Amino acid sequence: MRLAFMGSPDFAVPALEALHAAGHEIAAVYTQPPRPAGRGQRETPCPVHRKALALGLPTRHPVRLRRDAAEHEAFAALALDAAVVAAYGLILPAAMLEAPRRGCLNIHASLLPRWRGAAPIQAAILAGDRETGITIMQMDEGLDTGAMLLSGRVPIRDTDNTQVVHDALAALGSELILRTLAEPPPPVPQPEEGATYAPKLSKADGQLNWTEDAAGLARRVRALNPRPGTFFRHDGQPVRVLDAVAEDCPTIAPPGQVLDDAPRIACGHGRLRLRRLQRAGRAAQDAEAFLRGYSLPPGTLLA
Numbered sequence: 001m002r003l004a005f006m007g008s009p010d011f012a013v014p015a016l017e018a019l020h021a022a023g024h025e026i027a028a029v030y031t032q033p034p035r036p037a038g039r040g041q042r043e044t045p046c047p048v049h050r051k052a053l054a055l056g057l058p059t060r061h062p063v064r065l066r067r068d069a070a071e072h073e074a075f076a077a078l079a080l081d082a083a084v085v086a087a088y089g090l091i092l093p094a095a096m097l098e099a100p101r102r103g104c105l106n107i108h109a110s111l112l113p114r115w116r117g118a119a120p121i122q123a124a125i126l127a128g129d130r131e132t133g134i135t136i137m138q139m140d141e142g143l144d145t146g147a148m149l150l151s152g153r154v155p156i157r158d159t160d161n162t163q164v165v166h167d168a169l170a171a172l173g174s175e176l177i178l179r180t181l182a183e184p185p186p187p188v189p190q191p192e193e194g195a196t197y198a199p200k201l202s203k204a205d206g207q208l209n210w211t212e213d214a215a216g217l218a219r220r221v222r223a224l225n226p227r228p229g230t231f232f233r234h235d236g237q238p239v240r241v242l243d244a245v246a247e248d249c250p251t252i253a254p255p256g257q258v259l260d261d262a263p264r265i266a267c268g269h270g271r272l273r274l275r276r277l278q279r280a281g282r283a284a285q286d287a288e289a290f291l292r293g294y295s296l297p298p299g300t301l302l303a
Contacts, residue, residue, distance in 0.1 A: 001081040001181055004100070005057075006030040008046040011170045012086035015107055016051055018174035019084065024181070026057050027078045032089045033061040066093050075099055084177055085139065097139055104139040105180060107173040109166075111135060111151060113195035116144035121162050121169065123198030125223035128215075131155050132165065134173045136180045138187050143197075147187035150180045161222040206230040210256035210302065214246035214270030232256075232265075233303040234296065242284055243276035258300040263287065265302060 002025045005016050020026060029052035037044040045053070045061075052059045062071050072095040080100035085092070086107040097104050110120035112135040117123070124132040133153040140146040152175070154168045179185075206224050208217055208231065221230045221244045231238040246267075253259060253266035264271045278284040279294065 001025065002027055002079065004028045004030060004075070004078055004080050004083040005048075005052075005086075006083055006088040006092075006104075007048045007086040008032040008089050009087050010047045011109065011166060011173075012048050012088075012107070013051050014170045014174040015084065015086050015177050016048060016055075018178055020055050020057070022178055027080060029057050029059045030088065031059060031061050033063055062090075065090050065096065072096055072099075082181065086173065092139065094141055097141065102184070105149065105177065106137045106139045106144070106146065107177055108135045108137050108144055109169045109173070110198070111153065112137060112144060112148055113190045113192070115196055115198040117198035118200035120198045121165050122201055122223040123196070125156060125160070125162060125165065126216075126219055128219060129156055132169070134169055134176050136173075136176050145190060147189050149185045149187055150176050150183075152176055159222075161225040163226050201228055203228045208232045208241065208272075210265060211268040214248070214267040214272045217267060217272050218244050218246040234300070238280060239294075240278040240284070241274055241276070242278060243274075245273050245275060247271050247273055254301065256302045258296055258298050258302065260298055261291065263291065263296055263298075 003019060005019060005026055007016065008031050029048065031049040032046050034043040034045045049059055049061065062068065065071055075096050076099040082100045082102040083104040085104055092104060110124065111133040115123045131153050133151055135148050136150040138147045138149055152172050154165065154172060156165060201224065206229050221241050224230045225242055229240050231240045248270045251266045251271055255266055255268050257266045259266055259271060262273050264273045274287050276284055276286055277290040
C-alpha cells in the first residue's frame, strides 16, 4: 500500500521499521521538527526522523498543520491508501484525516476507551491497572475517540516501569498495524462507558507527596521512570528516586521521616523503601552506595 507515516518518538520507530520491511510504499514520513538538544543545544532530529533518514525515506516536519492549506494540499497530492499515525505530536485537521483512501490509522498505547490522551502508559501504571495494550483506531476529529479496528493486550507486572511497558507496546503496535492493513478489520465504535483521560505529565507531577500511601508512591516512581522522573527534596535540593518498593507496615512516624538506613520513608500509609537514587549532576546509584556519599540519617524529615 502507498502510505504516509506520522510519528516522532522512540515508540513509533518499530512500526515504521515494520511497514518498511513489509514492502509498503512509504511516500512521506512526517515528524516533529528538529529541536535543540544536549549541552551544545544543537538542532537534533527526533528518533523517527533519524530512522527515516537511515532508511532513505522522504521526510517532512511542518511546525503546524491545522490552518496550513499548502500542507493540506501537499498531503492530498500524495494520493495515499492510508496514513499511519503513532505519537506524532500534532493534531490532524479534517482535510488531512479524510485525504487517504482508508483514512488515518492511529497506533494508540491503551485499550480504548480507557486512557485517551497524551500519557496512557503512565496513567495505567499510576492507576494500578493489571494490563494495558494497543488499539489501532480509525482517527476522527475527536481526542482518541475514533472507531476501534484491532487491539492486543500486555500485562503490567508489579516491577514494570513505563520504559518496560513502552517497549512491549511499541513492538505489539508494529505487529497490529501490519495486520490492520492486511485484513482490514471492521470498525467498532468506542463506548463512552469506561472512557478515561490521561493528561500529559510535567516535572511537577514527579514530586513525591509522603502523605500518600506507599503503594501509590511506588507506582508513581515506576510510572514516571524514565520521564519526567520522581524526586523528593532534602536541604532544598532535589534527589531523584529511580526505584522504590512499598511495604505495607504500620508506622507512627510522621510522613516523610527517614526510618532507617535502608532507607525506608514513612508515608501516609505504610512505608517506601528507596532502592535507587540520583543527585543532580551525578550518576544513579543503588541506595547503599548512594548513602555512603550522602547523609540521610534516621529521623530526617524529607520534603
